[in-house]
Every structure is written in structure tokens, then in C-alpha cells.
Amino acid sequence: MSAPTANEPANAAAFAGRVAHMRTVASSGRRPKGSTAGDMALARKVIAMSRMGEAALRFSRDEADRPGADLEALYKSVADARDALAAFISNIARHPRLCMLKPLFEDALGDWDSLAENLALVATPERRALLDDLEQAVRTNKDKFANWRDADLFQ
Amino acid sequence: MTFTVSVSPTFKRQTKDLLARFPAFKAELVEYLESLERSAPRGEQVQRHRMVWKDRLGLKAYKIGKRGGLRVIMHFDGSDAVFLLMIYFKRDMAQPTDKEIKDAIAELMQP
Numbered sequence A: 001m002s003a004p005t006a007n008e009p010a011n012a013a014a015f016a017g018r019v020a021h022m023r024t025v026a027s028s029g030r031r032p033k034g035s036t037a038g039d040m041a042l043a044r045k046v047i048a049m050s051r052m053g054e055a056a057l058r059f060s061r062d063e064a065d066r067p068g069a070d071l072e073a074l075y076k077s078v079a080d081a082r083d084a085l086a087a088f089i090s091n092i093a094r095h096p097r098l099c100m101l102k103p104l105f106e107d108a109l110g111d112w113d114s115l116a117e118n119l120a121l122v123a124t125p126e127r128r129a130l131l132d133d134l135e136q137a138v139r140t141n142k143d144k145f146a147n148w149r150d151a152d153l154f155q
Numbered sequence B: 001m002t003f004t005v006s007v008s009p010t011f012k013r014q015t016k017d018l019l020a021r022f023p024a025f026k027a028e029l030v031e032y033l034e035s036l037e038r039s040a041p042r043g044e045q046v047q048r049h050r051m052v053w054k055d056r057l058g059l060k061a062y063k064i065g066k067r068g069g070l071r072v073i074m075h076f077d078g079s080d081a082v083f084l085l086m087i088y089f090k091r092d093m094a095q096p097t098d099k100e101i102k103d104a105i106a107e108l109m110q111p
Helices: A012-026 A037-065 A071-092 A098-122 A125-140 B009-021 B025-038 B098-109
Strands: B004-007 B052-057 B070-076 B081-089
Touching (some): A037 A071, A037 A098, A071 A098, A098 A125, A098 B052, A125 B070, B004 B025, B009 B025, B009 B081, B009 B098, B081 B098
Antiparallel strands (some): B052 B070, B070 B081
């Protein structure tokens, strides 16, 4: 993989695509044609960072479903991770070379953001009780729902 | 397999408000509802043991991506019926407030 130099026009999507491709081949140990040792080092760092992020996200998702988990603390941690990632993306967006990695991390940001939103819905016992009530209300009042085609949504 | 997609009084009210602000969203919403009929649910379970799901929608006509776009809350229990409970614009409300959820429950409980 050859990373564009500071003189080349940034093509974030193409570069991110190549880095994503590196994720699948770098761990096999073979070096893609035309790539330099420097390219491989950069790719390994990106891979390590994104894998750590994925592991943390996976762990957080599992923790969200673990009975007895402290969901309020987990929500705060996940929201902090999301905010830190957003700040990181904002920082690399200003960097002449690292800005090309922005799309890679934006995908992860969406996942962290979504998990934070889910946790916000269940973070406290009061919120969980409200969701329980909502589920119960749906189960016992299905006659209050209308098929969307008959519901005059657009009038 | 096809799914029956039904809307709550709260979802209907919120949809009307959103369409008043984003009239061009109508076509995207119809497309979304039809896609739910073909393949439901969409999005993520709020927790794995819950029947409540949350989906994220962009507003393509307004160049608003999923992250800052709309949220749809739905109930899906594995049957062929999907119940849409709420739809809101994330920039107005990061997540439903306690009052919004209580109102949604009250609207379902009304005689």
C-alpha cells in the first residue's frame, strides 16, 4: 500500500479502502505488491487501533446485556469513548495525511454512538422500568395500533 | 416472509410533526415502511432480552446522515408483526425523555 504524500490530492475514500483491504491481508504476513515497510507499519498501527476499538465495543455490548451490570457507569464510559473518538476524528481531519483515515473511524463512531443511545435508554432503574411498562403497554394494547397504510400518516 | 407494520398513536403524531418540517421525507418514509414489510426488524435491540429495537435513519433529501438524523423505536417479538412506537429527530432529542415514554404509554392506555 502506498499512502499519498502531502503533495498528492487527498482521496480519503480510496485510501480508506486500501487500508481496509490491508486489514484483511496484513495479518497473513504477506506484503501487498508495491507496498513499502513504512506503509506496512502505518497499516499495522491502524489495524491495531481499530481492533482495540472493536474489542472494546464488543465487550461493552456484552456488558450491556450482562445481568447485574452497572449500566449507568457503562453508559458514561461508552459516552466518553464516543466523545474521545469524535475528538480524535476532528483532530485527524485537520492533519494533512491522517485526514485520509477519517472514513475508517467514522464508521466506528456510528457504532459507539448507537450503543451510547441504547444505553441511555436503560441506564437507570427508572428508565428500565419505563421500558418494561412500554413493552407491557404494547402487549396489552395492540388494538391501539393501525396498519401504516390505513393510518392517515400523510394527511 | 412478510411483516405487518403498525403504528402507535404517538408514532403517528410524531410523523405528522416531522413531515410538516421535512415534507420531502415522505418518499423516504414510505420506502422505509415498505422495506420493514419485506424485512423486519431494522436496527438494533436496545438490550438483547428486550423486544424494543432502535433504528437510525438519515434524511437523504436534506443531506442529513444517520448519525444526526431520525430515530425509530419499534417493538418486535419475533412474530410477523412490527409495532412502531416513536420517531424523532436526534437533533431535537438525543433520546426519548421519561416524559416522552410516559406519554407514549399513556396514549396506548387511553380507552
